[in-house]
Amino acid sequence: MKALLVHRLSPDLSGVELAEVAMPERRAGEVLVRIRAASLNFPDLLMTRGLYQAKPELPFVAGLELAGEVIAADPDGPFRPLDRVMGGNKTGAFAEYASLPPTALRPIPDGLDFVTAAALGAAYGTAWTALVEQGGLKAGQWVLVHGASGGVGLAACDLAKALGAKVIAASGSPEKLGALAAACQPDAVLLAQGRFREAVAEITGGELCDLVFDPVGGDIFDESTRCVAFGGKLLVIGFAGGRIAEISTNIPLIKGFAIVGVRAGEYARRFPERGQAIREAVNAMAAAGRLHPHIDRVLPLERWHEAFAAMDRREIVGKVVLVP
Ligand SMILES: NC(=O)c1ccc[n+]([C@@H]2O[C@H](COP(=O)([O-])OP(=O)(O)OC[C@H]3O[C@@H](n4cnc5c(N)ncnc54)[C@H](OP(=O)(O)O)[C@@H]3O)[C@@H](O)[C@H]2O)c1
Structure with missing residues (x-):
């Protein structure tokens, strides 16, 4: 073969x-x-x-x-x-x-073709584990998603929207912002370059974000520590940008947020019943036409x-x- x-x-x-x-x-x-x-x-x-x-x-x-x-x-x-x-x-x-x-x-699930099925599991499983399972996402919350044009990022935008959150889809690539807006219809798109905290504050009416989903790391992580609301969570998904950021622990203390490491595959292996529940939840939403890979x-x-x-x-x- x-x-x-x-x-x-x-x-x-x-x-x-x-x-x-x-x-x-x-x-x-x-x-x-x-x-x-x-x-x-x-x-x-x-x-x-x-x-x-x-x-x-x-x-x-x-x-x-x-x-x-x-x-x-x-x-x-x-x-x-x-x-x-x-x-x-x-x-x-x-x-x-x-x-x-x-x-x-x-x-x-019935109604899903092979191509869509192949594109669903890892991206949406990671998004669900991060946002819902570990992030405790609730309808109406503000979610900032980095690397939003990527497989995992776009799934996170789509899932968060489907669950009633308000989504800021952030990309480091200006040429992808239009396609990104069309692909997941977020509440706002954001060019994540340099200092973007003020733009996030403006979009959220000063509330900042309950959850930040970060598959990029590096400078994006650093600036994201200024975008999390008090009581919020900064979800560490990956380091597509290449640099693993470091942080002084006084920052999450003063700003009252949690940094949560996400390993979706390992989470499902360590907690097989939760892994099964996550896969079933994603597949049920996909079968009902509520997700759009x-x-x-x-x-x-x-x-x-x-x-x-x-x-x-x-x-x-x-x-x-x-x-x-
Ligand atoms: N923790 C977990 O359980 C888990 C599970 C699956 C994947 N991951 C991790 O999540 C990350 C994204 O995976 P993916 O499959 O979604 O990848 P992908 O489809 O290639 O998306 C990655 C996105 O990151 C952004 N990015 C920013 N700087 C980049 C750079 N220097 N090189 C490449 N991309 C860059 C890009 O979006 P913009 O151009 O829009 O900024 C890109 O589309 C990876 O680090 C992966 O290892 C983690």
Whole structure:
């Protein structure tokens, strides 16, 4: 089968190639899936460079999120051949087939196609874990979302709007603000460059934000410490900007806010019942048409380089999906 193989860590994708590899062997208990769609997530890019916390042994097949149909499964397990499933492990999604434990998969809700299903789980699961589970989001609250044009950021905007929050969608890319406003219809868009606290104060009528969702870090985190309301939460999601910020602890004390670290995947592993509840809540909202995953483009797996390079250049609004 064809698979996107990382055979060497490289800063420029030179250690990645589309290769012909052996079909995965289904071990007892596993589910063999024919992959119909796989979405690109920032950690996929980081893993080609060895810069993600998970460092799979080389060579490995890239791709952490897929949707497809079951080819073979244990007769006493939860899945049957032809079941439509979504999910994934840390690797293996950018291929024609994958063999996964059943815990890494769940049924695709009725009405959702493979492309949408592949784009839903990681982004909205992260958004839900951060905003609802750890952030305690309530309708009417102000939420500032950074990296809002990204997969996780746009999902956070969409979810927060669907749950009745007031959303400021913030992007560091001026050319993406128009597309961003159209994609998630926030209450305001914000160009997150330099000092943006005064703009946030103006938008919120001086209230500042109950929740700040930050997948970017660095200067964005630093300025965001000035945008959180007393009693609010600054949710640390990631460091797409490249710099991990540091903070003096007197700042959250004086300003009365909490800094909350979010690891959505680990949260679901440590608290499996909560993880299950989060996945079900996201899928139920998607099935009811209350969530609108934004697919920037769908490309054949052969054009993987274009997808990875576009993510690296920050060109994507929402998600890119690769179809094998
Ligand atoms: N904590 C968790 O559980 C969890 C789960 C999933 C992902 N993450 C993390 O969340 C972050 C975003 O992931 P994603 O899949 O949404 O990625 P993505 O689709 O590439 O979005 C990242 C966004 O960050 C912004 N950004 C700002 N500076 C950037 C830079 N120097 N390089 C690239 N992007 C930059 C860009 O938005 P603008 O141009 O609009 O500013 C970009 O669209 C990553 O750090 C990822 O590791 C964390």
